[in-house]
Amino acid sequence: MRVIAIVNQKGGCGKTTTTVNLAGALAADGNRVLVVDMDPQAHATLAMGLEPDDLEMNLYEVLVEPGGASRLDAVIVDVSDKIDLAPSSIVLSALEQKLASERHDARTERLAAALETLPPLYDYVLIDCPPNVGLLTFNALRAASEVIVPLETSFFAIDGVQKLLETISLLSDRIGHELDVRVLPTLYDGRTRYARQTLGDIRELFKELCFDTVIRLNVKLREAAREGIPISRYAPSANGALDYASVAMELAASPPEHRARVATEDRGDAAGAGGPREVIVRFKDPDAGDVRIAGDFNGWVPDRGVRSLIASEGQTRVWTKVLTLEPGTYQYRYVVDGEWREDPTNPQTAPGPTGQPNSILHVP
Ligand SMILES: Nc1ncnc2c1ncn2[C@@H]1O[C@H](COP(=O)(O)OP(=O)(O)OP(=O)(O)O)[C@@H](O)[C@H]1O
Ligand SMILES: [Mg+2]
Structure with missing residues (x-):
């Protein structure tokens, strides 16, 4: 089971779009996927066709209530053949306040503990995070071993993401596990020279931390979210579907162990x-x-x-x-x-x- 958190404190950079449509692409390749919606805005829940107010239970029960970890299984909703969802609700915004009196460690490992109670059903768990680095995002990072940072191809976005990468690196020191972080350029409009240059800058800056795939601007992605289904089902031949299929392929081709090994072998080759x-x-x-x-x-x-x-x-x-x-x-x-x-x-x-x-x- 690969647990991947989709993180960026900047709003509107494509976190939810990436979570939902990557889930769709991975499922289309035959994987079983669990989407965990850690954002009180519940956009991923909505984009998967569910109305948060209609659901009896959501992640609040799991993350806030005592002994909630074991309730994750009951909270999970079967959305389609290969995709399940742990839904969110606006009540999750009270998490910070509710857990204020707890030790930092106990507060941040709630999601990790809950995921450990699941049977080994899933190939991938994708966690959609809110646009801030608060307790919900910390819980996601603690539970994950990989991180995808969607990055809008604009200059100011780059500035913020360097700070985010520092935060993630500090955090992985503190929690004592490595996080394999990759940047995914999103909302790319190849018609503008500005976007092309920014993409060049992003690649130069993040080098092998950057996905080869770039997510192009594609209005079908918006439409699919409105319809409540991933683009792989809404418009399988649209650019948005092709781009997320390509991210799924890159992920499958490079599990974190493999990436670590390639990096070591690269160094070895230079001398050999x-x-x-x-x-x-x-x-x-x-x-x-x-x-x-x-x-x-x-x-x-x-x-x-x-x-x-x-x-x-x-x-x-x-x-x-x-x-x-x-x-x-x-x-x-x-x-x-x-x-x-x-x-x-x-x-x-x-x-x-x-x-x-x-x-x-x-x-x-
Ligand atoms: N590649 C794309 N092409 C066209 N529209 C896109 C694309 N990616 C995202 N969008 C649209 O941009 C808006 C913001 O995207 P999204 O909700 O995925 O961002 P987010 O990072 O999750 O935002 P928030 O920080 O509020 O959670 C949405 O309306 C979404 O449909
Ligand atoms: Mg979002």
């Missing part, structure tokens, strides 16, 4: 000889905001398994891509602000499946 080699390619463009590379070496998933470094030469930005490849011949293309292009500096090409030229890379 034989086997795969590090190959470096560069792309320059003054107008580009986001440059990724995709090829037959990474299943044509942009930047999967690739380390990126971004630098500036005067007005021109230079993207350096570090690939780890076995000897052989490979085909690749760059994805520049979402548009697929061949490498302008590489004269060697081969026609791809739709006739477009793919660039060729030889690794001796």
Whole structure:
């Protein structure tokens, strides 16, 4: 069971949208998912088609009442075939006050204790947090081993998120368990140069902490929330559905243990000889905001398994891509602000499946 908290103290950055639609995408891949709505606004509960006032029980009973942990099972509602929900209600906003007299540790481990009482039914637990770092968010972080920070692709959003990452890191020291944190760029409008540049900045700043997937602006996501179903069911071919399916794929491909191992092996490789080699390619463009590379070496998933470094030469930005490849011949293309292009500096090409030229890379 992977427990993932969706956290950002900034309002409206896509926490609830990410929780609900990632749940939909994971369920569509055959996973059993529990959504835990820790926000008194109960937006996730609403977006999953439930009216908080109509429900007899909610997380308040679990988090506030004495011995509430064992009641989680009774509070959980079966929303669809593969998705369950622990619903929220406005009464959760009284949590802070109700638990004021308790020890800090006891107050923050309520959700973790409740999740431990569940049978091993779920592949994923996704926890939607309110837009502040109060007791509810602390409970979520304490229960989680992974964190997704949705980050609106705007300059001011970046400033706030650095402080949030510091808070999370302090917290994981205090609770004595590592939190695997990743940033997910959201509300991305690729038509504006500003958004493209901000996305470039986010990637540069957070590097491998950043998902390869970017959640584009997509009005169908709003409509799906209004209908009370995940976009994977409301409009499965819309960009919003494709983007969250891609996040689900990235998550499945990199459980936290795997990420820790890859990081260690990367370091080992630098000293070793034989086997795969590090190959470096560069792309320059003054107008580009986001440059990724995709090829037959990474299943044509942009930047999967690739380390990126971004630098500036005067007005021109230079993207350096570090690939780890076995000897052989490979085909690749760059994805520049979402548009697929061949490498302008590489004269060697081969026609791809739709006739477009793919660039060729030889690794001796
Ligand atoms: N990629 C997107 N494209 C279009 N609209 C989006 C997208 N992501 C989120 N929205 C819309 O933006 C609004 C805010 O999103 P959401 O509720 O997910 O943010 P939040 O971080 O959970 O907000 P809060 O902090 O209030 O809980 C919602 O109306 C949602 O439908
Ligand atoms: Mg929300």
